[in-house]
Amino acid sequence: MTERLLEVKDLRIEIDTRRGPATIVDGINLHVDAGETLGIVGESGCGKSLTMLSLLRLLPNKIRVAGGSAAFQGSDLLKLSPRELRETRGGKIGFVFQDPMTSLNPVMRIGDQLSEPLIHHRGMSKADARKRAGELLRLVGIPGAEARLDAYPHELSGGMRQRVMIGIGLACEPDLLIADEPTTALDVTIQAQIVDLVKDLRKRLGMSVVWITHDLALIAGLADRICVLYAGTVVEDAPAEQLFAGPAHPYTRGLLASIPRMGGAETERLASIGGTPPEPGRRPPGCPFAPRCALAEDICRQVVPKLASMQGGSAAHRVACHVTSRALEAA
Amino acid sequence: MTSVPLSAPLPEDPPVSLWRDAWQRLVRNKLAVVGLAMVLILAFAAAFGPMLTPYDFLSQDLDARNLAPSLTHLFGTDDLGRDVFSRVLYGSRTAFLVAVVVTAIAVLIGTTLGAIAGFFGGFADRLIMWFTDMTMSVPNLLLVVVINASLKTPLSQWMEAQYLATLNPIFRETVWIDFILVFGSMALISWPPYARLVRAQVLSIRSRPYITAARALGLTNRIILTRYVVPNAIGPLIVSVSAGLGTAMVLESAFSFLGVGVNPPTPSWGNMISDGLRVWQHYPHLLAAPAIVLGLATVAFSFLGDGLNDALNPRGSK
Amino acid sequence: MRIEAIRESAGLTKPFLEQFLNYVLNLLQGNFGNSLSSGRKVWSMISAAAPVSFQLGLCAIILTALIAIPLGLIAGLNQNSKLDYTILGSALFLWAIPPYVAGPLLMVGFLLVLPGINMPYGWGGIFDAKIILPLIVLSFQPIALIVRQTRAAVIEVLSEDFVRTARAKGVPETLVALKHILRPVLTPVVTQLGLIMITIVNGAIFVELVFGLPGLGRLTVQALTNSDYPVILAITLIGSFLVMFSNLIVDVLYPLLDPRAADSMKGR
Numbered sequence: 004m005t006e007r008l009l010e011v012k013d014l015r016i017e018i019d020t021r022r023g024p025a026t027i028v029d030g031i032n033l034h035v036d037a038g039e040t041l042g043i044v045g046e047s048g049c050g051k052s053l054t055m056l057s058l059l060r061l062l063p064n065k066i067r068v069a070g071g072s073a074a075f076q077g078s079d080l081l082k083l084s085p086r087e088l089r090e091t092r093g094g095k096i097g098f099v100f101q102d103p104m105t106s107l108n109p110v111m112r113i114g115d116q117l118s119e120p121l122i123h124h125r126g127m128s129k130a131d132a133r134k135r136a137g138e139l140l141r142l143v144g145i146p147g148a149e150a151r152l153d154a155y156p157h158e159l160s161g162g163m164r165q166r167v168m169i170g171i172g173l174a175c176e177p178d179l180l181i182a183d184e185p186t187t188a189l190d191v192t193i194q195a196q197i198v199d200l201v202k203d204l205r206k207r208l209g210m211s212v213v214w215i216t217h218d219l220a221l222i223a224g225l226a227d228r229i230c231v232l233y234a235g236t237v238v239e240d241a242p243a244e245q246l247f248a249g250p251a252h253p254y255t256r257g258l259l260a261s262i263p264r265m266g267g268a269e270t271e272r273l274a275s276i277g278g279t280p281p282e283p284g285r286r287p288p289g290c291p292f293a294p295r296c297a298l299a300e301d302i303c304r305q306v307v308p309k310l311a312s313m314q315g316g317s318a319a320h321r322v323a324c325h326v327t328s329r330a331l332e333a334a
Numbered sequence: 335m336t337s338v339p340l341s342a343p344l345p346e347d348p349p350v351s352l353w354r355d356a357w358q359r360l361v362r363n364k365l366a367v368v369g370l371a372m373v374l375i376l377a378f379a380a381a382f383g384p385m386l387t388p389y390d391f392l393s394q395d396l397d398a399r400n401l402a403p404s405l406t407h408l409f410g411t412d413d414l415g416r417d418v419f420s421r422v423l424y425g426s427r428t429a430f431l432v433a434v435v436v437t438a439i440a441v442l443i444g445t446t447l448g449a450i451a452g453f454f455g456g457f458a459d460r461l462i463m464w465f466t467d468m469t470m471s472v473p474n475l476l477l478v479v480v481i482n483a484s485l486k487t488p489l490s491q492w493m494e495a496q497y498l499a500t501l502n503p504i505f506r507e508t509v510w511i512d513f514i515l516v517f518g519s520m521a522l523i524s525w526p527p528y529a530r531l532v533r534a535q536v537l538s539i540r541s542r543p544y545i546t547a548a549r550a551l552g553l554t555n556r557i558i559l560t561r562y563v564v565p566n567a568i569g570p571l572i573v574s575v576s577a578g579l580g581t582a583m584v585l586e587s588a589f590s591f592l593g594v595g596v597n598p599p600t601p602s603w604g605n606m607i608s609d610g611l612r613v614w615q616h617y618p619h620l621l622a623a624p625a626i627v628l629g630l631a632t633v634a635f636s637f638l639g640d641g642l643n644d645a646l647n648p649r650g651s652k
Numbered sequence: 653m654r655i656e657a658i659r660e661s662a663g664l665t666k667p668f669l670e671q672f673l674n675y676v677l678n679l680l681q682g683n684f685g686n687s688l689s690s691g692r693k694v695w696s697m698i699s700a701a702a703p704v705s706f707q708l709g710l711c712a713i714i715l716t717a718l719i720a721i722p723l724g725l726i727a728g729l730n731q732n733s734k735l736d737y738t739i740l741g742s743a744l745f746l747w748a749i750p751p752y753v754a755g756p757l758l759m760v761g762f763l764l765v766l767p768g769i770n771m772p773y774g775w776g777g778i779f780d781a782k783i784i785l786p787l788i789v790l791s792f793q794p795i796a797l798i799v800r801q802t803r804a805a806v807i808e809v810l811s812e813d814f815v816r817t818a819r820a821k822g823v824p825e826t827l828v829a830l831k832h833i834l835r836p837v838l839t840p841v842v843t844q845l846g847l848i849m850i851t852i853v854n855g856a857i858f859v860e861l862v863f864g865l866p867g868l869g870r871l872t873v874q875a876l877t878n879s880d881y882p883v884i885l886a887i888t889l890i891g892s893f894l895v896m897f898s899n900l901i902v903d904v905l906y907p908l909l910d911p912r913a914a915d916s917m918k919g920r
């Protein structure tokens with residue numbers, strides 16, 4: 004039995020609007036085992052980033068956690084003291100953000116940006132941290148690593164900048180690395196390089212990875228397990244091979260059907276699913292996907308389906324759908 | 335023949351709801367509402383105040399000199415026995431008159447030059463922008479003083495000559511000289527922000543693809559200006575004008591304070607403050623009354639301007 | 653006639669363009685002409701008055717930076733809190749009070765506390781305690797300006813992704829504020845130096861008058877009263893030069909503050 008590293012339960016996130024609070028993330032349950040790579044997939048705007056940001060209390064203004072828990076190494080991330088929170092951020096959990104253009108401080112040398120977590124978590128001196136920063140740059144595959152320490156972000160290409168971001172996330176050898184669409188802003192060839200880099204590092208450092216993406220194809224060879232999010236809820240959670248072999252949720256099937264569009268814009272509508280996800284605060288009473296679902300029945304429009312293992316299927320393959328779970332049962 | 339669809343995405347003027355939204359944002363902002371109320375009260379005082387006061391701002395009562403504030407003289411009387419309340423009220427008329435006229439002239443000059451610079455570009459643009467930058471980089475108070483000082487003598491000579499030629503007493507009214515000088519010199523330093531604003535709007539709108547396409551089909555500059563530039567520029571322009579009115583009021587009082595603005599006996603807050611400054615140890619009300627009212631007026635405009643800025647540029651500007 | 657003789661000797665009977673050219677030529681030789689009222693050389697009047705104003709102005713700039721930048725940072729970091737409203741409200745208030753109103757009123761207040769002994773009037777050097785009050789009054793408007801600029805810049809930077817990155821790295825909040833927020837904020841704030849210079853040059857005219865300081869500001873007012881054009885013109889030129897000089901300093905400093913600008917300049 005593998006060890007649970009992170010277990011998120013019933014996480015709810017709300018945003019303050021002029022008409023009062025609106026739910027963005029509606030009771031998400033997910034977990035990450037030690038050494039495991041979890042892929043989180045879903046259309047843009049379904050709450051992937053906010054879910055992960057909320058764990059380290061990095062939510063933007065007006066957006067807050069409204070309930071739930073996130074057990075991580077024996078304590079609840081959502082209840083950490085400011086000091087524990089600081090030790091966790093960058094120390095135990097590393098973060099890699101989507102846009103390497105804006106996520107690095109433009110007026111700070113990258114050596115200094117890489118040194119910061121080392122100085123604050125490891126208590127390293129400036130000189131030691133700088134040496135280690137050079138090693139990190141080599142680790143993430145930046146040619147002429149030491150020479151780049153004094154460069155500013157704008158002097159590097161997008162791919163190089165994302166490597167620096169990954170270096171920052173890995174600086175303190177965290178137990179968990181959260182990568183939020185780290186390749187979306189990059190060219191297709193660079194995307195593959197970054198995926199390979201993380202694959203390689205994950206093995207070497209023995210850490211768990213949460214990789215957020217809207218692109219199922221990208222994580223096919225990377226994730227051990229995949230969570231599919233729709234409108235702030237988990238609709239399917241399965242080991243990667245099982246998900247690709249037999250997707251159970253109509254939404255996942257739609258995602259898979261539209262796969263050969265690697266590198267397409269994030270906003271691109273799903274080819275095989277008409278319509279758009281519900282806006283926060285305007286979710287339908289039943290299954291949030293029902294209005295777009297070809298298989299929807301009356302019950303779907305009234306009762307929210309629970310995430311449950313499919314009877315007759317693997318226990319690890321769970322889906323939140325009235326219709327397909329029943330169909331499998333009958334089969 | 336390839337045709338650019340004219341019905342294609344030509345955006346409409348800002349929809350009504352945009353203005354309603356802005357208005358709602360404005361009235362939710364308490365400071366802005368306070369500012370707006372104060373500006374309206376001042377405007378009312380400027381328009382009708384002098385008719386409502388029991389005293390004439392010029393009538394002297396040598397038996398009632400330097401009186402402290404009381405019920406008969408709300409703000410007391412000055413060293414000539416004139417009612418300070420009436421004078422402050424009349425001062426608001428002076429202040430508003432100068433502020434409105436100066437801002438109007440400045441907006442006219444500024445938008446014209448800005449539009450020319452934006453539409454014609456090239457040499458005209460460079461020349462106008464050079465001029466704008468120069469004007470903005472000279473300490474404005476000193477510039478007004480220089481313009482004022484160098485125009486005063488020729489203007490009074492001209493007026494004198496006109497009087498001698500026509501015997502029309504209008505040319506004997508030195509008040510006109512003051513006003514023309516004050517209006518003129520202040521307007522000559524106040525236009526650059528408007529020029530910059532309008533030029534930036536013109537440039538940003540001209541560079542949009544649908545305008546480029548439509549120009550190929552003969553969309554005239556006039557239509558671009560009236561249909562696209564003006565509706566887009568009106569929000570920032572309102573904000574600038576509100577700030578400009580406040581600035582012009584302060585400038586007017588500053589010049590009157592220095593004795594190069596509106597001259598006595600026409601009451602101006604500035605010259606009342608400068609008179610009050612000579613006797614404030616004995617009659618503090620003579621300094622306090624105009625100073626406080628001037629302070630309130632500028633605070634009101636700055637609250638209102640800030641609120642307008644937040645309401646009309648909700649994404650945060652500057 | 654006497655006036656004609658004066659006009660003649662001052663060259664005022666010559667055509668305008670010739671007068672103007674003569675003035676410029678003289679300027680280039682460091683000759684500002686003579687005062688119309690006292691007959692003294694304008695240059696010597698200015699060089700006597702300038703040190704007072706320059707010291708006052710320089711101290712006002714330093715005071716402004718020391719007070720306004722921290723206040724603006726605090727206000728921006730606590731956006732929409734009571735503290736923010738207090739700071740912002742005070743700034744709006746200070747901005748709206750012209751120095752010729754603030755000066756006298758503060759003097760009244762000062763007199764009430766310390767009757768008559770040490771009137772803050774006149775010049776006793778920059779290290780004399782009497783300078784404190786005029787210095788504060790002169791700094792009011794620049795402080796208000798910079799508090800608002802800093803606050804706006806902080807709010808803008810706060811929404812930047814790299815601030816979130818800094819927090820995600822576990823950098824303590826105070827260091828996030830100083831290294832990741834204040835540092836980028838300084839760039840746009842420093843560019844306001846020219847604007848501050850204008851405010852200070854304008855303010856000095858009134859402050860020096862109100863507090864009896866023998867600087868360029870008071871010289872301006874005296875020249876105005878006497879319609880002493882050569883003096884007014886010379887002071888205006890110096891004031892404009894100061895503002896342009898500050899803008900030049902900003903241009904030189906800017907690449908040091910923003911490495912992106914440094915590169916685009918090298919590239920040129």
Ligand SMILES: Nc1ncnc2c1ncn2[C@@H]1O[C@H](COP(=O)(O)OP(=O)(O)O)[C@@H](O)[C@H]1O
Binds near residue numbers: 018027048049052063
């Ligand atoms: N800063 C913000 N302000 C307002 N709404 C936001 C903000 N960030 C995210 N949201 C809302 O929250 C929803 C989820 O956002 P996010 O987690 O970023 O989606 P994604 O799955 O693309 O990462 C979006 O639909 C968006 O409307």
Ligand SMILES: [Mg+2]
Binds near residue numbers: 048053184
């Ligand atoms: Mg996202």
